[in-house]
Amino acid sequence: MQADTQPLLSVRDLVIEFTTENGVVRAADGISFDVHENETLGIVGESGCGKTVTGLSILGLIPSPPGRVAGGSIRFMGRELVGLPDSEMRNIRGRDISMIFQEPMTALNPVFTVGNQMTDVLRRHRGLTRRQARDAAIEMLAKVGIPVPAKRIDEYPHQLSGGMRQRVMIAMALSCDPKLLIADEPTTALDVTTQAQVLEQIAGLQSEFKMAVVLITHDLGIVAETCRRAIVMYCGRIVENAAIERLFEAPRHPYAKGLLESIPRLRRERLDELPIIPGRVPNLLHLPPGCRFAARCPRADALCREQSPALVPAGPHGDFIACHHPHPGQQAEPAA
Amino acid sequence: MEILQYTVRKLISGIPLVLGVTLISFLLMVYFGPDKTYELLGKNPTAQEIAEVRTQLGYDQPFLVRYVDYLRELVTLEFGNSDSTGEDVASLLARTIPISLALTGPGFVLGNLLGVLLALFAAFYRSTWVDKAIMASAVVGMSISFLIVIIAFQIIFASSYGLGWFPVRGWSVHSFGDYLSYVAVPTMAMVFVALGYNTRFYRSVLVEEMTRDHVRTARAFGVPPAKLFYKNILKNSMIPIITRVVFSIPLVIISGSLLIESYFGIPGVGKITYDAIISGDQPVLKAVVGLTAILFVLAQLLTDILYRAVDPRISLK
Ligand SMILES: Nc1ncnc2c1ncn2[C@@H]1O[C@H](COP(=O)(O)OP(=O)(O)OP(=O)(O)O)[C@@H](O)[C@H]1O
Ligand code: SF4
Ligand SMILES: [Mg+2]
Numbered sequence: 001m002q003a004d005t006q007p008l009l010s011v012r013d014l015v016i017e018f019t020t021e022n023g024v025v026r027a028a029d030g031i032s033f034d035v036h037e038n039e040t041l042g043i044v045g046e047s048g049c050g051k052t053v054t055g056l057s058i059l060g061l062i063p064s065p066p067g068r069v070a071g072g073s074i075r076f077m078g079r080e081l082v083g084l085p086d087s088e089m090r091n092i093r094g095r096d097i098s099m100i101f102q103e104p105m106t107a108l109n110p111v112f113t114v115g116n117q118m119t120d121v122l123r124r125h126r127g128l129t130r131r132q133a134r135d136a137a138i139e140m141l142a143k144v145g146i147p148v149p150a151k152r153i154d155e156y157p158h159q160l161s162g163g164m165r166q167r168v169m170i171a172m173a174l175s176c177d178p179k180l181l182i183a184d185e186p187t188t189a190l191d192v193t194t195q196a197q198v199l200e201q202i203a204g205l206q207s208e209f210k211m212a213v214v215l216i217t218h219d220l221g222i223v224a225e226t227c228r229r230a231i232v233m234y235c236g237r238i239v240e241n242a243a244i245e246r247l248f249e250a251p252r253h254p255y256a257k258g259l260l261e262s263i264p265r266l267r268r269e270r271l272d273e274l275p276i277i278p279g280r281v282p283n284l285l286h287l288p289p290g291c292r293f294a295a296r297c298p299r300a301d302a303l304c305r306e307q308s309p310a311l312v313p314a315g316p317h318g319d320f321i322a323c324h325h326p327h328p329g330q331q332a333e334p335a336a
Numbered sequence: 337m338e339i340l341q342y343t344v345r346k347l348i349s350g351i352p353l354v355l356g357v358t359l360i361s362f363l364l365m366v367y368f369g370p371d372k373t374y375e376l377l378g379k380n381p382t383a384q385e386i387a388e389v390r391t392q393l394g395y396d397q398p399f400l401v402r403y404v405d406y407l408r409e410l411v412t413l414e415f416g417n418s419d420s421t422g423e424d425v426a427s428l429l430a431r432t433i434p435i436s437l438a439l440t441g442p443g444f445v446l447g448n449l450l451g452v453l454l455a456l457f458a459a460f461y462r463s464t465w466v467d468k469a470i471m472a473s474a475v476v477g478m479s480i481s482f483l484i485v486i487i488a489f490q491i492i493f494a495s496s497y498g499l500g501w502f503p504v505r506g507w508s509v510h511s512f513g514d515y516l517s518y519v520a521v522p523t524m525a526m527v528f529v530a531l532g533y534n535t536r537f538y539r540s541v542l543v544e545e546m547t548r549d550h551v552r553t554a555r556a557f558g559v560p561p562a563k564l565f566y567k568n569i570l571k572n573s574m575i576p577i578i579t580r581v582v583f584s585i586p587l588v589i590i591s592g593s594l595l596i597e598s599y600f601g602i603p604g605v606g607k608i609t610y611d612a613i614i615s616g617d618q619p620v621l622k623a624v625v626g627l628t629a630i631l632f633v634l635a636q637l638l639t640d641i642l643y644r645a646v647d648p649r650i651s652l653k
Contacts, residue, residue: 059556063547065463086561094557101556106549111571111647121557156648172557 006078007034008212009058009180014072016053016062025284027053029236031072032311032320035180040206040213042223042244044259045233046281051216052102054233055182058214059099060089077179095125098173099182104166104189108157114141115153118172125176140171144201163194170198174205181206184216199226220259224248232256235281235292238311241320252314252326254297291324299325339641346640350633357629358410362403365618365625371395372419372616393419406622410630415623420615425623428608435507436593436604442519443526444588448581450527451534456565458535459542470535477532482525486599489525505601522596541576545569574646582639586631590624 016028028050035041043051056062057069060081074081076097081089101107109117118140119133128136134153141149144167157165166186173181183202187195203226206213215227223230223244230247232240232255240253251257258277279296282288290307294300303324311322315329373389374381381389390396394405409415415425458470491497494504502520509515545551551568559568593606601607605624612620643650 061552061556063552090558090560092558093555099556101549101553103549107553109550109554109568109572110649112567117554120559120563124558158649169553 005036008037008039008077009035009214010073010075011054011058012073012075014054014057014074015070016050016057016067017070018067020066020285022285026070026236027067027284028057030311031233031238033231033238033241035212035214037179037212038206038210039229040215040227042227042230043214043216043233044218044220044223044230047218048281049233050236051233052184055099055184055214055216058180058182059093059097060084060086061099091125094121094173094178095176096178097180097182098176098178100166100169100173100184100186102185102188104162104169107169108165110157113154113156114160114168118153118168118175121172122175136175137171140175141168143205144168144171144174145197146171163190163198166190166194166198167201170202170205174209174211177209178211180212180214182214182216185218186215187222188218202226232259235287236284237292237322238320239293239322241311242314243317243319246315246317246319246329250327250329252319252321252329253323254299254325254327255293257327258296301325339644343637343641346637347633350630350636353633354410354626354629355407357632358406358626359403361625362406362622363399365621366399366402369616369618369621372618406626409622410626416619418612418620419617420611420620425619428620429605429623429627432603432605432608435602436589436597436606438515439507439519439522439596439602439604440526440588440592443523443530444585444592446523447527447530447534451531452538454531454535455538455542458539459546462543471539474532474535477528478536480529482529482595483599485528486522486525486596489521489528490599493521493524505599507600507602507604518602522600522602526592526596537580538577541573542569545573548572571646575643578639578642578646582635582642583632586628586635589631590628 011034012032014028014031015026018025018027031050031054033041043054045051053062053067058074058076058081060069062069069082072082076092081092084092108114115134115137118137119128119130122128122133122136123130126133126136138149138153141152146152146164146167152160152164157168160168166189170186181202186202187198190198199222202213202215213226215222217223227244229241229243231238232247232251232253234255240247240251240256242252242256247256248260251260255277277296282292282295288294288305290303290305291297291300291309294304297304301324307324309322309324311320313319314321314326372393373386373395376389376393377385387396394402397405413426417424418428421428454470454474458467461467490504493499494502502517504521507518509518546569548568550572551564554564554568590606590609593602593604594610595606596602597604597606598610608620609624611617612624
């Protein structure tokens with residue numbers, strides 16, 4: 001949220017609700033953040049905290065029913081996406097904003113070849129002929145490290161391994177030169193070596209294509225390596241948004257601190273799961289009136305239990321925090 | 337070539353099924369079925385007369401011989417003559433099967449097409465009032481018995497108490513116009529009865545496919561709704577749809593026409609089967625039972641080949 005440049009993506013007070021049998025749950029509640037051009041923003045948090053729904057909402061893909069965007073604004077390149085008609089949204093999807101999904105095994109259509117699915121996107125968004133689209137698709141497959149792409153392109157998804165399928169997804173996502181890539185745990189389902197390769201590829205392609213990336217992940221090591229800034233989510237809310245050095249050197253929100261301090265030496269290593277913090281995440285259907293982290297927070301007091309802390313600016317560098325009693329943070333902050 | 341080999345292999349593997357079905361039904365027919373002997377004899381027959389008639393009917397042969405004879409009949413499609421009318425069974429079938437197909441075909445096709453259409457609406461507007469209204473009507477439709485529907489439709493559309501638009505019974509078809517007027521009420525009744533089941537089935541298949549990950553991926557890449565429906569939803573739902581449609585063909589021909597033809601007095605294969613059951617006409621029953629078993633094997637083969645055509649993950653092995 002720097003004042004100097006207009007952000008590429010600007011999310012404000014986003015609320016996403018799902019109607020369930022037991023009532024309406026707010027899977028995302030008051031989410032606000034900015035993504036600047038060419039920047040990688042990490043979103044971390046425990047399972048179920050609302051990372052995927054936040055990513056999906058940017059593309060207008062919240063499954064409906066049972067879900068809906070119940071409030072807030074998502075501006076992309078100055079244009080409001082919330083409430084945009086589907087026909088206009090379709091021109092943005094896959095062209096200006098692309099998304100890679102968590103589940104590579106099921107994300108592709110099993111009854112069409114990789115090439116068929118890729119050329120569809122290229123022809124629709126870049127107006128290529130069948131021939132040109134095929135050449136472009138082969139080129140993209142080669143870029144993401146698929147061997148013998150001219151042969152692989154005619155294969156069906158079930159003939160490819162999970163890692164290969166995820167690479168196909170990446171190739172497809174980048175084929176129209178998007179300005180923003182939303183990568184939802186792109187490597188969670190892959191084995192460790194493949195994870196590293198796929199991540200390197202995304203990072204390499206990011207600088208080549210000059211796009212912004214929203215990287216959703218459980219893995220703090222990946223965040224430390226690839227992101228400039230990260231958001232920590234807890235139970236449908238953002239609790240801290242800070243530049244990566246500050247977040248890792250001196251996290252201010254007790255939840256973020258708990259996550260990071262429990263792995264003092266692991267900062268540069270990969271972790272499949274977030275560290276465990278004692279206590280349980282509250283049920284979205286029965287949220288406490290005050291801070292959602294209060295039951296697990298060592299600093300909680302009466303105020304915390306009564307009043308929910310708002311996400312407010314913290315410091316001069318565009319950080320945000322939602323806590324009544326944050327840790328002091330760094331004294332002498334280096335210029336980011 | 338692959339497909340030819342596969343077909344041959346499948347046909348061969350269907351033989352045990354045909355043998356099983358025919359053996360069981362033949363057993364039932366021989367030991368528990370009607371005995372024609374006494375119908376053909378006068379009062380107080382002599383033992384010799386009885387023996388003569390039994391020889392004539394082939395009842396004196398051992399079971400195995402009679403069964404093998406039956407199989408030979410199935411292979412050569414020569415079933416002999418009907419016990420009741422004396423007509424050659426093969427030509428009887430050749431005359432009645434086309435009538436049954438012409439009778440049940442439109443209802444079957446319309447019932448499925450309308451079912452898909454309603455299911456699409458319900459699935460697209462799922463959990464809104466549109467969906468709820470469609471599915472509630474489906475349940476109501478499903479719970480009304482076929483007989484009541486037939487009688488009600490006859491009264492409403494065909495009788496002089498109702499609209500009187502169509503003939504109530506019979507099948508004197510000499511032109512396409514005749515055909516339409518005779519097929520109209522049976523078709524409406526068939527569609528009415530099948531629609532609830534079909535709509536529910538297709539809705540569940542479509543909803544399941546619509547919520548799959550690859551549908552979300554396609555939407556994330558800007559695939560427009562029509563293409564999404566065809567490439568992601570329909571093409572992936574084809575396996576359950578093919579299974580249902582193909583396997584209901586033999587059922588519709590036999591059991592659908594059984595009721596409809598007897599209630600509408602239409603001389604199709606259902607009607608002659610019904611009559612054969614009532615009168616214990618073994619040559620006709622043997623032919624119908626055997627051919628039905630073969631029809632199921634062919635349906636199985638057809639579905640397997642179609643599966644391969646719609647789903648690359650399935651191989652013809
Ligand atoms: N289709 C749905 N129907 C009902 N509730 C849903 C649905 N999808 C998500 N939710 C709700 O939204 C919450 C957040 O889900 P989301 O998938 O965004 O979590 P996540 O942070 O991506 O978790 P993970 O790390 O496991 O992927 C869930 O806890 C659930 O309550
Ligand atoms: S608001 Fe209070 S309970 Fe919540 S994280 Fe901050 S200190 Fe802990
Ligand atoms: Mg997720």
